[in-house]
Amino acid sequence: MKKSRRVLSIGLIALGLTAILLVALFTHGKAYQAIVSSPYAGVVSIMPSSEIPPPQQQPCLSCHITGEMTNLWVPLARWVIFGTFGLFFVFGLVRSAMVWRQRKPWKPLTARVAKWVDDRYQISDPLSKILKKPVPKFARYWWYCLGGITAFLFVVQGITGIMLAFYYKPTAAEAYASIQFIETEVRFGSAIRMIHHWSANGMIVMCIAHMLRVFIMGAYKPPRELNWVSGVLLLILTLAFGFTGYLLPWDQRAFWATTVGTQIAGAVPAVGDLALIFLRVGWNVSEATLGRFYGLHIIVIPLATLAFMLAHFLMVRRLGVKKPL
């Protein structure tokens, strides 16, 4: 009985899919022609097919970035709104069917998902232990949030940095023009660059403020020495972020700031020349320097920062916040 029902349902689904496929195949070209010749031509993009001639319109591959094609958002909003309604409708159908079949009250979806995950990972006990760990009440004073703000700004920098990296080109010929493109053409590009610029400065300020707070309160004393050491390394990494990122716009200010900055490194006795050549990839700031700073800025320093942040947070977690005098 049950098996036959399953066969029937699978057959019905297969039949329905075949019907949809056939209808799609037969109407595809016609629908395409209708859309291309309709007033909505250019609004809808349809899968180009080999037997169908290209539409009579200027292709604009970057319109969704530069925001020239305003009609893109209308169908998107339509999909989101009606799609949400549709999902609710399907959810209601499934819920009614299940309640009717099982003769049991409905269990919330979140509880189901949580139970499903917990059955597989067995994580709820250790997780609740981690989450319920008591935090001392004095940790609510504002000066304890400076380190957290630094970490949050690092996340902001990561997100905006990835957005900028989509459009940035790390070559001497194109770097300046690509920043101009971000500032003038890309939608919200200047906002993203502004946020990246000022969050970088804010991150350095917050990092130093957090460090001074820890120093003044004596929170570096045993057993928290390694926390302090990793914190100083994180400050150095943050400064390295700023130093390498400053060159990337490749304008006069960036170029000469990097020139004098690497000069400072070059003034170190004994290893100065080595440091200078490592940073500049040669005796002068050039395109090779730009490539090196770009690689350091988006790969090496972020990974090192993440590693040290993990160590830093784990130690804070294990040792707790130091009780002030």
Add this chain to the structure above:
Amino acid sequence: MTTPNPEHEKDSVPFYPDHVKTEFYVAMGIVVLVIIVGILGLMFPVGLQTPADPLDTPLHVKPEWYFLFLYQILKVIPPFVLGIEGTGFGVTVVLFALVIATLWPFLDRKEDANKRTKWIRLIVVILGVIIVIALTIWGEVS
């Protein structure tokens, strides 16, 4: 709601949800600031100077503001200090200070007995910050 552990009821709150909620409010405050900065960026972009030209040295070459105090030290240090080249001496002193700062917890191991040591450290920090800010401003205007 979770029932707090009676042992810690007096002086602590559970990490979740109480402490996480506080952190969330702080994060939302930062998000608001970031959005304001973004809106300002739409109106007044960061902008660019003229493209980099290795042959054209500007009149006032400056590093980023957080290296400005260091650069200013190197600019005003006499050419020879104690028979060593001045800039090398200045950079060495700053690097040495950095190493000391990194290893400071291994040097100052004794637990604070009273609040006096805290005040001493506060004064040291304030003096240091004033010196660095003064050098930075000097470097900015010179």
